[in-house]
Amino acid sequence: MLRRSFRFQSELAAVLDAVLVCATLLAALITHKLLAWMFPGTFAIFDMFWSNSWLYVLVVPVWGFVLDFSGIYRQFMHAGAGRIFREVARAGLLSFAILLGLLYVLKLHMVPRTILAIHCVYAILAVSIRAIHLQPLLLRMEPRRRILLAGSPEQANAIRDWLSHPDRAKFFEIVGFLPPPGRAPPEGLAAPGTLEDFTTVLHSRVIDAVILLPRHQPDARIDEWLRQCEIEGIEAWLLPDFLRRSIAAVTIDELAGEPMLLFSSTAKSAWALMIKRMLDVVIAALGLLVLAPLMLGLAIAIRATSPGPVFFVQRRSTLRGRIFNMYKFRTMITNAEAIRDELEHRNEVSGPVFKMKDDPRITPLGRWLRRYSLDELPQLWNVLKGDMSLVGPRPPIPTEVEKYENWQRRRLSMRAGCTSLWQISGRNNLPFEEWMRLDLKYIDTWSLGLDFKIMFQTIGVVFRGTGY
Secondary structure: OOHHHHHHHHHHHHHHHHHHHHHHHHHHHHHHHHHHHHOEOOEOOOOOOOOOOHHHHHHHHHHHHHHHHOOHHHOOOOOOHHHHHHHHHHHHHHHHHHHHHHHHHOOOOOOOHHHHHHHHHHHHHHHHHHHHHHHHHHHHOOOOEEEEEEEOHHHHHHHHHHHHOHHHHOOEEEEEEEOOOOOOOOOOOOOOOOHHHHHHHHHHOOOOEEEEEOOOOOHHHHHHHHHHHHHHOOEEEEOOOOOOOOOOEEEEEEEOOEEEEEEEOOOOOHHHHHHHHHHHHHHHHHHHHHHHHHHHHHHHHHHHHOOOOOEEEEEEEOHHHOEEEEEEEOOEOOOOOOOOHHHHHHOOOOOOOOOOOOOOOEOHHHHHHHHOOHHHOOHHHHHHHOOOEEEOOOOOOHHHHOOOOHHHHHHHHOOOEEEOHHHHOOHHHOOHHHHHHHHHHHHHOOOHHHHHHHHHHHHHHHHHOOOO
16 A cells, blocks of 8 residues: 555544544443442542533543554554454553543542543454454555556566565555566566557546656656656655655655655654653653752762762763763763873773773762662753653764764664663674674664653662662
């Protein structure tokens, strides 16, 4: 299917789920009312409809966001019923947990939690039925497009194979292929004419869209075909021969009134990124507030056990190479940076980074702070300021970035973080190249769910005391 068809199907599914969440909430309210009538004194009395209609405003957005971030609207094919039900159930339980937390934080103690539990069961069943049984019906309502291919035979093979795949053949029908004069069409494609017969074929057959494969064709001919399709109201898809990409997603945008192809290999959901930043601010602020006594005690201990400042401030790189001052509790002697070159031959990791397990520059207290990552607590201030995120690739030193290979620089395409996949996957025991690949894996597969997973696993890593 085309991406725009997927977008329509996902938007339609989201709207249907919003209706189902509303309907199942009403059903849960009625069920609770019946239970309160059948078992008086066991279930609390709750006005279901008018005075507490605000409950819909709380429940529906939470379910919508969680279903979206769980990927429910990105799997219309290739997913079995069992897998879909498991993912919907997981999203439903997460929504239930979030709603319980919101009721507690907002002090909405009058809402019986039983209603939310009943609603969770109803909604999981309703959304699962929609995804498993109704979605295939909606997909079959997509009109089958009659496609004409025209241009380079070499480019046509991959397009033919993609359109003819069993998962997509139900949505497309290849009418034929128009090769240049004197060239044979690829195997399996009928040729109702050549490129010289472009207009005749358009007028003699039912064609919904034309795929233009312009290799070795003059720009004037391509422009002529595009204009003819535009005038006649036939969709035209152009495969630019000069554009190649491996990981970037391509979208169409507009600048100064001109169409632009946008290539992006970074996180794309503006909503998810906004929520990520909001979580950073809230958690960092709470962390600084709750941990203030501990941080004060550590500051006093650092000043009492070794001469020098409490904080170590170092220039680091973050999003797109922006430079910022990163704060840590000082764990080394004051002239540590000056004598680093003398220890370069004892570096225990590959690549343009320096790490030693038994670094003689580390103070006794600093060794303990590093072991449990307590030296990194001041980075919560960097998170609050926006220099860093709670989760993201660790911020490198600018001189290290200068030594990066081109593919390694893509780790700067997301804001640097306090913890990352690298830190929960082996940390200092991993070679530099694996460290870089883990950061790129994080960028390519990023989601809010992945961030929460990394944060929870980081807690275990910290308590195991594997840092140095």
